[in-house]
Amino acid sequence: MDITLQQPARxxxxxxxxxxxxxxxxxxxxxxxxLAVHFxxxxxxxxxxxxxxxxxxxxxxxEGVRGPAGSGDVHIWxxxxxxxxxxxHSPCGLALLxxxxxxxxxxxLRTYAVVAAGQExxxxxxxxxxxxxxxxx
Numbered sequence: 001m002d003i004t005l006q007q008p009a010r011x012x013x014x015x016x017x018x019x020x021x022x023x024x025x026x027x028x029x030x031x032x033x034x035l036a037v038h039f040x041x042x043x044x045x046x047x048x049x050x051x052x053x054x055x056x057x058x059x060x061x062x063e064g065v066r067g068p069a070g071s072g073d074v075h076i077w078x079x080x081x082x083x084x085x086x087x088x089h090s091p092c093g094l095a096l097l098x099x100x101x102x103x104x105x106x107x108x109l110r111t112y113a114v115v116a117a118g119q120e121x122x123x124x125x126x127x128x129x130x131x132x133x134x135x136x137x
Contacts (some may be wrong), residue, residue: 003031003114007107011086011097013045017066023097029058029111037061037111039086047092051118056089058111066102 007027012020023045028038041052056074063069064076065084075087084101087094 003108005029005114006109007103009099009103009107011099014096014098020098025097025099026108028053028113029107031114034058034115035124037107058108061104062108065101065108 004027008042009025009027011023011025013023014020024042028040030036030038035057036055039054039057041054043049043051046052054074058067060074060076064086065078068075068077070076070087073089075089077085078101079085079098082101083098084104086097086099088097
């Protein structure tokens with residue numbers, strides 16, 4: 001049975017003018033995709049008016065709440081004891097968001113209650129990914 005966890009969270013978008021704008025985010029985890037976490041942003045919080053989802057490794061989030069982590073499109077690091085910063089890079093630019101670390105840790109604990117670390121069915125995830133890839137060709 002596939003399980004989907006969703007947890008609403010509040011982020012603060014840090015603008016180029018160093019202003020903080022509140023942004024609603026849904027943290028999402030799918031037992032069918034056990035290695036990944038998804039950060040879903042509603043249309044009203046995106047420049048082009050379309051909903052946006054960032055997907056990256058659950059281990060990256062785990063590492064990032066403890067210390068600087070990431071390369072490429074997603075970077076995460078703690079900002080003091082109470083905040084964690086997520087930096088998302090795209091061809092359109094970058095977004096810098098602050099989250100309450102406690103909300104991110106609570107989400108991670110919930111994901112590990114569904115699929116424990118080291119118990120991810122990597123073979124199933126690879127099979128589904130290859131099937132999707134070849135269905136699109």
